[in-house]
Amino acid sequence: TKAEEEEQEDDEDKDFVQDPALLRERAEAKRAAMQQRKGFRPERPSNVVGRPKGQGQTTETFLDRRKKEANKSRVSNHNRRSMADRKRNKGMIPS
Template sequence: MHGPTQITPVVEPLPDVLNVRSNVFDDDEFDVFRRDQVDMSRIWKGRRKGESAKELLNDKQHIAEQKARYLSYETVVDVVVLEPGESPEAYGLDDYEDEYDDTYDMGQVGANDTDGDSLLSRRPFTVPQILRKGNKPEFEEEEEEEEEPLQNNVNRDQFVQDPALLRERADARRADMHQRKGFRPEPRPNNVVGQPKGQGQKQETVVDRRKKEASKGRGANHNRRNMADRKRNKGMIPS
C-alpha cells in the first residue's frame, strides 16, 4: 500500500541582494561590489604621509572651484539693455520675480456669464421689503442715542447739587436694585445676647450657647464635653 502523496513546495530562488539594494554610494569610485579595481591611492588610514595640519588648512582648492559660481551673483542690475539679436533668455529676464505683484494683471477675475446682462434688464434688482422696514427704526434709535448725551449733560456744569435730591436719587436706585435682586433680610448676628435675669431665655440663645461651649478647648479636655453631651442625650445627666 502506498501512503498519501506529499507535495513538495517549489522554492523560488531569492534575488541577489546586490542587484536589489539601493545605496547612496552605488557606482561611486569605492564601490567594490560593482568595480573590479579601486584606486588605492585615494584610501588611507589616519593622516596621510607628509601632510601636516597647516598644509591641510591652507588647501584652498575647494574655494577656487566655487569661486566661478558665486561670481555670477556679484553684478546686480535693474535695467538690462538688449542689443540687436540678443534674447532675454540669455539674461534670465523671463524668470518669475517673486517681488512683483501680479494680482491686478487680469482685468476680469472670475467667470464670464453671458446671460447676466439680459437677466438684469428683465428683472431689475430691488431691496427686499424686510430690509427696508428694518432700516427705519435703526435711524430712529441712533437719533435717540444722540439726544441722550445732551440730556445727561444738563447738570454737568453745576458744581454743587442739592443734597436732598442726591439722597432721593440714591434711595431710588437702591430700591430699584432690591426690586431686581429680591429682598434679602439682614443676617442674624452670631453672638446672641440673652434676656435679663428672671425673664427666661429664647431657644436660639440656648442653642447658640451650647454650640459655643462645645467648641471651646478641643485639645486639653480629652473630649470630655462631647462625652457629657452623649450622656445627657441618653438621660444619664439632668439637663
C-alpha cells in the first residue's frame, strides 16, 4: 500500500499541466455558482415601437425609448464627430 501511495504521488508530480477537461469542468461549476448567487435574469426584450398613433404609449415603451436614446452616443455613432473635427484640423478634408 505504501508503494502504491508513493506511486500516486509521483504521478501527481508529473502532471504539472492540468487536464483541460477538468479545468473546464471547474470553470463551469464556478460560473454556475456565481450566477446562482447573483440571481441571473436575462434582460427583457425592449419595445421601442409601441402602439399605433393616437393610443398613447406604455411606461415600458417610454423607458425603452429613453434607454435607446441614451445609448446611441455610446454605440454606433461613437467618436464620429470628434474624429471628423480632427481630420479637418489636420487638413485632410477641404471644407
